[in-house]
Amino acid sequence: MVKKGKGHAGLRENFHRKRLVFSGTVDFRADTVTLPNGKKATREFVDHPGAVAVLPVLPDGRIIFVRQFRYPVGEATLEIPAGKLNSASDGLLKRVKAELKEETGYTAAKIKPLLSFWPTPAFSSEVLHIFTASGLRGGAPDPDDDEFINIEILPFEKALGLVKKGVIKDAKTIIALQAWKIKLLEKK
Amino acid sequence: MVKKGKGHAGLRENFHRKRLVFSGTVDFRADTVTLPNGKKATREFVDHPGAVAVLPVLPDGRIIFVRQFRYPVGEATLEIPAGKLNSASDGLLKRVKAELKEETGYTAAKIKPLLSFWPTPAFSSEVLHIFTASGLRGGAPDPDDDEFINIEILPFEKALGLVKKGVIKDAKTIIALQAWKIKLLEKK
Numbered sequence: 001m002v003k004k005g006k007g008h009a010g011l012r013e014n015f016h017r018k019r020l021v022f023s024g025t026v027d028f029r030a031d032t033v034t035l036p037n038g039k040k041a042t043r044e045f046v047d048h049p050g051a052v053a054v055l056p057v058l059p060d061g062r063i064i065f066v067r068q069f070r071y072p073v074g075e076a077t078l079e080i081p082a083g084k085l086n087s088a089s090d091g092l093l094k095r096v097k098a099e100l101k102e103e104t105g106y107t108a109a110k111i112k113p114l115l116s117f118w119p120t121p122a123f124s125s126e127v128l129h130i131f132t133a134s135g136l137r138g139g140a141p142d143p144d145d146d147e148f149i150n151i152e153i154l155p156f157e158k159a160l161g162l163v164k165k166g167v168i169k170d171a172k173t174i175i176a177l178q179a180w181k182i183k184l185l186e187k188k
Numbered sequence: 189m190v191k192k193g194k195g196h197a198g199l200r201e202n203f204h205r206k207r208l209v210f211s212g213t214v215d216f217r218a219d220t221v222t223l224p225n226g227k228k229a230t231r232e233f234v235d236h237p238g239a240v241a242v243l244p245v246l247p248d249g250r251i252i253f254v255r256q257f258r259y260p261v262g263e264a265t266l267e268i269p270a271g272k273l274n275s276a277s278d279g280l281l282k283r284v285k286a287e288l289k290e291e292t293g294y295t296a297a298k299i300k301p302l303l304s305f306w307p308t309p310a311f312s313s314e315v316l317h318i319f320t321a322s323g324l325r326g327g328a329p330d331p332d333d334d335e336f337i338n339i340e341i342l343p344f345e346k347a348l349g350l351v352k353k354g355v356i357k358d359a360k361t362i363i364a365l366q367a368w369k370i371k372l373l374e375k376k
Contacts, residue, residue, distance in 0.1 A: 008264040011257040011336050021216065022209040024232045026311055028216040033259055036336050044212045045260035046234060046311060069199040070309040071221055072233035076196040077309055117357045120307045120314070121258040121265055123214055123234060127357075148199050148224050163303070169315075171307045171359045178366035185373045 010036055013043070020047075025084075048126035052095045053082035055114065055176040056106055056133045063159050064136070065173075066103050067150040078152060078162070079170045082128070096131045102142050104151055109135025115179050119171050130176050156180070198224055201231070208235075213272075236314035240283045241270035243302065243364040244294055244321045251347050252324070253361075254291050255338040266340060266350070267358045270316070284319045290330050292339055297323025303367050307359050318364050344368070 013033040022028040027047040035041050056064040069076045083099035085092075096111055114130045143149055154162075160177050162168040168177070201221040210216040215235040223229050244252040257264045271287035273280075281299060288294055302318045331337055342350075348365050350356040356365070 008255050008257075008338055011255065011264045011338065013257045013259050022218060022232070024218060024230060026232055028210055028232070030210060030212060031259070035334055037334065039334060041334060042212060043259040044210070044214055044216070047260075067196050067199065069196075069201045070306075071201050071219070071231040072235075072311060072313040073306050073309045073315075075309075076199045077306075079309075115351070115362070116354055117359050117362055118258075118261050118265075119359045120312065121261045121263075121267075121358055123260060124308060124312070125260040126308070127261075146223055146225065146227060146229060150196055150199065166304055169305045170309055171305050171363065174303070174305055175359065175362055175366065178363065178370060181370055182366060182373070185370070 012036065013041070016040060044123060046120075046124040046126065048084070048124050049087055049090070050085045050127045050129070051082055052085065052092055052099060053080050053128060053130045053172045053176065054096050054100050054108075054111070054133050055080050055130065055180060056100060056104065056108065056136055057156075057180075058136055058153070059134075061156050062153050063156055063177075064104050064106060065152045065154060065159070067152055068148060073169075076150075077170055078168050079173045080130075080176055082172060092129050092131075096133070100133055101139070102144065103147075103149055105139040105141035106133070106136045107139060108133035109137075115175060117172075117175060128172055130172060130179075132176075132180070156184075200224065201229070204228060232311060234308075234312040234314065236272070236312050237275055237278070238273045238315045238317070239270055240273065240280055240287060241268050241316060241318045241360045241364065242284050242288050242296075242299070242321050243268050243318065243368060244288060244292065244296065244324055245344075245368075246324055246341070247322075249344050250341050251344055251365075252292050252294060253340045253342060253347070255340055256336060261357075264338075265358055266356050267361045268318075268364055270360060280317050280319075284321070288321055289327070290332065291335075291337055293327040293329035294321070294324045295327060296321035297325075303363060305360075305363060316360055318360060318367075320364075320368070
């Protein structure tokens with residue numbers, strides 16, 4: 001059913017029954033919902049506490065990336081530092097500082113919100129909050145046990161070129177680099 | 189463990205055992221992997237066949253969006269038309285045309301690849317391929333049964349403003365709009 005127009009209360013799917021099918025680092029759910037036409041349907045999704053990511057910008061404009069193996073896509077990906085919240089009420093700034101320090105060793109004098117988004121609203125509840133970090137000072141990284149990470153520092157335009165070439169394919173990293181590029185272009 | 193430098197063969201996690209924990213519209217898996225240090229770990233993820241999305245650009249530059257209820261995030265979201273592939277070998281262009289027609293009723297004279305990305309490489313195998321569509325001609329939408337969708341057509345700059353304000357929060361929609369904006373700014 002397709003309707004033209006702005007009203008969208010009639011699109012709502014209402015919660016009917018929760019079903020937890022797996023509980024681990026993230027939870028998998030297959031809830032039953034009531035559709036706008038009264039029928040029942042199943043909505044399968046990852047129940048996720050949310051996450052933060054940070055675009056660390058060095059004084060010369062270069063960006064600090066981390067490379068780590070992402071099993072679901074089978075590649076060691078180039079991404080900006082990020083981490084899951086422990087709970088929905090976890091302090092965002094605190095998590096940003098902790099992830100930046102753990103994964104890269106850097107501390108930041110200034111951390112600002114850039115953009116928040118849903119990576120996959122169709123089958124995950126995750127909200128990801130991206131921040132920018134500047135006034136960076138290097139130090140020793142302190143990753144979690146069993147976390148294997150390489151640090152790679154790239155000029156901003158080179159990184160943006162890797163997005164266009166399809167080498168950088170991670171959503172949060174693309175969104176952060178594009179948003180930063182638009183800021184830079186609009187400043188001119 | 190953090191290493192500086194370019195080599196990243198040492199980051200690889202090797203497949204050890206597959207475990208399917210739920211099978212539905214998408215599959216949920218909790219595989220066992222062998223870490224670079226030889227230890228075992230569990231990797232929970234959505235096993236996804238991939239998807240396509242399309243940025244439909246009208247001759248006057250306005251963009252066609254769809255609004256639909258996304259249960260995992262509890263909102264009727266504004267997104268560009270998109271759909272899951274039936275299998276990894278599904279023809280991308282064919283799927284783009286089909287989704288555009290089903291969800292909006294429009295057919296396109298020209299469809300071009302814009303960018304491919306991973307929405308959530310940490311816990312989903314999904315690759316999402318974004319295309320642009322132009323030379324659009326309106327018609328009657330033909331959505332799937334039990335699919336409830338509104339069509340909303342917005343000027344491009346207004347849509348980009350909604351990204352900056354945090355109203356448009358869907359990853360593929362943000363990436364498509366930002367990539368289009370950078371193309372327009374760089375043309376000047």
